[in-house]
C-alpha cells in the first residue's frame with residue numbers, strides 16, 4: 001500500500017440495530033487489504049466501542065479512518081453533550097447509560113477502557129455542550 | 142472440540158448453522174463490553190442476551206459461537222444478522238454455569 005486509504009462513516013443516534021455497521025465494514029475492508037488478523041481484531045473492538053458510544057451517548061457522530069503502511073488511525077467526532085469529567089469516564093465501571101440501553105447489554109462502563117486497552121494511542125478531547133473527539137491509532141507490523 | 146460437536150457432546154441445539162469452527166476456550170457473561178474486552182478469539186460465548194448487539198460483538202471479537210442459555214430467545218433481527226455474518230448460534234435450557242461446565246468437561250478443561 002503506497003498511498004493511504006480514507007474511509008468515512010456516519011453513525012446514526014440511538015439506532016442499536018445499525019450501530020456496529022461501521023466496525024463490521026472496517027473489519028472486512030482491513031481483512032481484504034491483508035492486515036494481520038490480531039491487529040484487525042483490536043481495531044474492530046476499539047471502533048465498535050466508539051461507534052456504540054456515538055449512538056448511545058452523543059446522538060450519533062462521524063468516523064474517519066485512515067489506513068496507511070504503518071498504522072490505522074480512527075477519529076470519532078460528535079456534537080453531543082460532551083464529557084464533563086474525562087478521568088471519571090475512563091474508569092472501569094463508570095456509566096451513565098439509561099436503563100433501556102442497559103437492558104440491551106450495554107452500560108458496563110467498559111467501552112472507553114477497552115478502546116484504550118486495544119489501541120496503541122488513545123486521546124479524548126471533549127467540551128461540554130460542544131462535543132467530543134476521540135483519536136485512536138493502532139500500529140501495523 | 143469443534144462447534145459441530147456441540148449438539149452431540151453437550152446437547153446444545155443449533156439455532157443458526159454455519160461453517161464448523163474450532164473452539165479454543167469459554168467466555169461466560171452478558172455485558173457486551175466485558176465480552177468485547179475479555180473474550181478471546183475462538184471462545185464459545187455463553188450468554189442470555191439474544192439481540193443483534195450480541196451477534197455484532199461475537200463477530201467482531203472472533204468468537205467461535207454464541208450459546209444462548211436458560212432457553213433465552215434469539216430475536217429475528219439477530220438471527221438474520223448472525224446468518225449474514227457467519228456467526229453460529231446454539232441454544233440450551235441449561236443455566237449459563239451448567240452449560241459452560243458441560244462444554245468445559247467435554248473439552249477436558
Ligand SMILES: Nc1ncnc2c1ncn2[C@@H]1O[C@H](COP(=O)(O)OP(=O)(O)OP(=O)(O)O)[C@@H](O)[C@H]1O
Nearest residue numbers: 053057082089095096106107108109110111112174
Ligand atoms: N461520545 C460521548 N459523548 C458523551 N459522553 C460519552 C461519550 N462516550 C462516553 N461517554 C460517557 O462516558 C461514560 C463511560 O463510557 P464507556 O463506553 O466506558 O461506558 P458505557 O458506554 O456507559 O458502557 P459500555 O461501553 O460498557 O457498554 C458513558 O457512560 C458516558 O457518560
Ligand SMILES: [Mg+2]
Nearest residue numbers: 049053111112
Ligand atoms: Mg460504551
